[in-house]
Amino acid sequence: MTQSPNQTNLEVGNKQKYLGNKGLIVFMALMNMFVPLSTDMYLPALPSMNSYFGSSSAVTNLTLSAFFFFYAIGILFWGPLSEKYGRKPILIVGSILYAASSIACALSINIYFLIAARILQGIGSGAITSVSMAVVKDSYSGKKRESILAICQSITGLAPMIAPIIGGLILSFSTWRGSFWTLSLISLVNLGFSLLFQETLKDEDRYTGTLFGSFGRLIIVSKNKSFIIPAFIFALSTLPFMGYIAVSSYIYVDYFGLSAQVYSYFFAANALLSIAGPFIYVKFLSNMDKKLFASIILAIATLSGVLVMTLGTLTPLLFWASFIFMSVAGTVMRPFSTNLLLDQQESDTGSASSVIGTLFTVFGSIGMSLASISWGNIVFGLGLLITVFSLLSLLSWNLFMKSKIPCVGVKNSSSN
Template sequence: MSEKGYENTNQTNNQKYLGKKGLIAFIALMNMFIPLSTDLYLPALPKMSSYFGSSISVTNLTLTAFFFFYALGILIWGPISNKYGRKPVLIVGSIIYIISSSFCALSSNVYFLIFSRIAQGIGAGGITSVSIAIIKDYFSGKERESILAIVQSLSGIAPMVAPIIGAWILKISTWRGSFWILTIISILNLLLTFLYEETLKDNERYRGTLAKSIKRLLVVGKNKGFLIPAIIFSLSALPFMGYIAISSYIYVDYFGLSEQVYSYFFAANALISIAGPIIYVKYLSTIDKKIFASGCFGLSVLSGILIITVGKLSPVFFLLSFMIISLIGTAIRPFSTNILLEQQNGDTGSASSLINTLFTVLGSVGMLLASIPYKNIVVGLGGLVTLFSATALIGWYGFIKSNVPCIGLKQPNYELNKDTVN
């Protein structure tokens, strides 16, 4: 056993029942849980406010509370998966999600719904926290980056079709129908989990106590080559999740569209997002990574300016303006996730948890900021896009110019300090 509590043996990854393609599809499904958990009932948000007699800010707590506790969940689930394996975490997370989804569907008041969404977020954390870790368990090098792009593109189907399905559900049922659909999907995920065979190798399994396993988060967090770019990349989540929180109000209340038409606009934005990872892998992966990221952040600033100036004029102009940051946000994800995973030799579950937690926490902040009653809701969102994209651009420039090493980006021959690895 090593000094960090990891046992060194050999184990070969094998998926007897799912196979390689099945595993990729399973990972994609796990990554769909977050957009499905939010986008499926987005068209119903205005009607839910009327049903419960609650304000927009209170109803939107069903979103922000979900994401906040999802962030806390993944922060804990990742280290636990390092000790006990990915499969037990997936089983427990799926069961929690199934029960809480049914509670959401049965909610009689907005506060019980918020409580149920909190539990749902914790369960979702167990499902998604290990998805990135499984990719690193099973794939490596250039193939891992390609698989990340494939999974993220497949996962992009969910935000494209979820609001359309949600709008259709409203025609034949109520908002409760969306949560019954989520219950069924989570049951399917649990069944696939039983077919999945553990991918965490024995030589990467943490053998110390659970408390020490969770403390590994601090070890990963002390790695500046991991933490600083993780924060910078996660800043893009802030305005995008703000858009998720208020998009239905923008299209339905501000522009006066129906829930059905709104779902088509939302799906169109999601469709362009799917193209991001594909475009990166096929055309942009050979570009200098420093220049590529700088260009992405710069285009995001442009997107914010366009939203402020022309996005408020019509739903079409708003869609076209926001599409830029949507495309950029997904195009940069395969590169950013792979770079961050490269910074840690071991502690994959902890690294995966921190990546998802930073993205989610900042995204929750974005939801709260976007829900503020601005004089003009579109201009308010555009301001958030511009401000935080510019912050990411400045932060990225400072990081590139700093002496902080980053494997695959700066000082490629740099060896990780023993204190940051297992």
């Protein structure tokens, strides 16, 4: 290629005949909203679903953890395929699968049928979100990419804010099934965007080897220590947040005795403040020393865990105030961590996106499972998870910074 990577990426970003550059940003944001919409919209209904299906909270929560586990597998599967066949075909297939499985969820006759449908829904989501990250790398570079990530992630932050409110409103005139019918409609909108979307993967950048060989690129990407080590660290730091997603309705409804609708307001208030995180990073913190920045953010998350274990057990407002430090810290970190990981891998973007998504999702599923076990005091248990895993991430980051392993954008050397 005769052009520089920056020139090529910026040029591709402007070649959306039907969507345009702004439409592309909206589409990428919508793709990233699928996971929070898929989980948060029916969170207010979880306690009532226990009664409807006659199941325990542990079994009902499998609709969350199973979704995330197979979402991780889906990401790992679809990402390499998008390197070989392009982003658009994967998006179309994923959107159709998601729509069909959402309808199946709405028609579920028992909890096990619902869990099975959620597994298929997770696989469809994996196709959509794995491609979304690759499209960002295809279309933008440098500071522009970091800004686009912040915009998309802030828009995406609307999903956890509005989803539980919508879910709560749906419960006022319908049942939990209404949430899945709503997701079916959203998936059809995404399918429409997918059909209008123009391919961003250039022909010369496609993987031309065998189908089996395309999955082998995952191994190549994973051998890059500059990429895989920080990927593990950042994934570890998100574990307790997904634990919060799994048990938040039980904390507010069962532990504190609030209604499902009031719970949705607390959940939305947390998401509203979190939306500002990416913009705070780009506006005020993007030029800060990256080593120090990550250490401070992870230290704030650790402090949040201590506050949740102590003050957070007393009232719903104190729990919310204690957890918000963790929540905002995570969203402030997100544009930095995503851009940093993409910088470590010059090629195989789809495979790199798959590895990132899989790690974050697997650790998230572990967080959901750990938070859902019987702690005696559910708030204390969540606070302990936040403290332990945030502290582990902080220590791991500092050890990585002291190592001789290069890290583009943080250490003054090139990637392996």
